[in-house]
Amino acid sequence: MTFPSKHKQIGVAVIINDQGEVLIDRRPVGGSFGGLWEFPGGKLEPGETAAECIVREVREEIAIEVAVGESLITIDHSYPQVRLTLYVHLCQYLSGQPQTIACEEIRWVAITDLGEYRFPKANGEIIQALRQKFLS
Numbered sequence: 001m002t003f004p005s006k007h008k009q010i011g012v013a014v015i016i017n018d019q020g021e022v023l024i025d026r027r028p029v030g031g032s033f034g035g036l037w038e039f040p041g042g043k044l045e046p047g048e049t050a051a052e053c054i055v056r057e058v059r060e061e062i063a064i065e066v067a068v069g070e071s072l073i074t075i076d077h078s079y080p081q082v083r084l085t086l087y088v089h090l091c092q093y094l095s096g097q098p099q100t101i102a103c104e105e106i107r108w109v110a111i112t113d114l115g116e117y118r119f120p121k122a123n124g125e126i127i128q129a130l131r132q133k134f135l136s
């Protein structure tokens with residue numbers, strides 16, 4: 001049996017606006033998970049907390065400011081090529097017009113509409129946790 005060798009720790013932002021919508025972005029076509037939708041985020045740098053990583057990645061990728069709030073869920077997920085731990089936090093949108101710096105497209109969507117978008121496999125648990133928290 002073979003195991004994926006790389007393990008990455010990822011900070012993930014579920015950014016919520018005043019209308020209760022969440023921000024999703026479409027990953028660059030041609031890269032890993034190309035064309036799929038995701039919540040903004042990326043790899044933790046050495047010494048960084050998940051909250052610090054999220055603030056930095058959200059600035060780098062979409063150029064907005066958020067306040068990082070409570071943990072929604074932490075997920076361990078293995079893809080064939082990489083093993084991930086996703087630290088998913090709820091974040092409050094503060095300011096800035098989202099820019100497609102590192103993605104194809106950005107949308108604010110209602111939690112009830114997330115099922116219409118294609119996400120990487122690990123996101124099933126994130127979306128389920130969101131529905132449980134906000135729709136039940």
Ligand SMILES: Nc1nc2c([nH]c(=O)n2[C@H]2C[C@H](O)[C@@H](COP(=O)(O)OP(=O)(O)OP(=O)(O)O)O2)c(=O)[nH]1
Pocket residue numbers: 010011012032033037038039040041042043057082084120121122123
């Ligand atoms: N940001 C984000 N990554 C996700 C989600 N779901 C999911 O499986 N992933 C995976 C895809 C990637 O393997 C990893 C995040 O890597 P990334 O490509 O965003 O990393 P990064 O921003 O640091 O970019 P790079 O330096 O590797 O190009 O987590 C999600 O909702 N958001």
Ligand SMILES: [Mg+2]
Pocket residue numbers: 040041042043057061
């Ligand atoms: Mg990223």
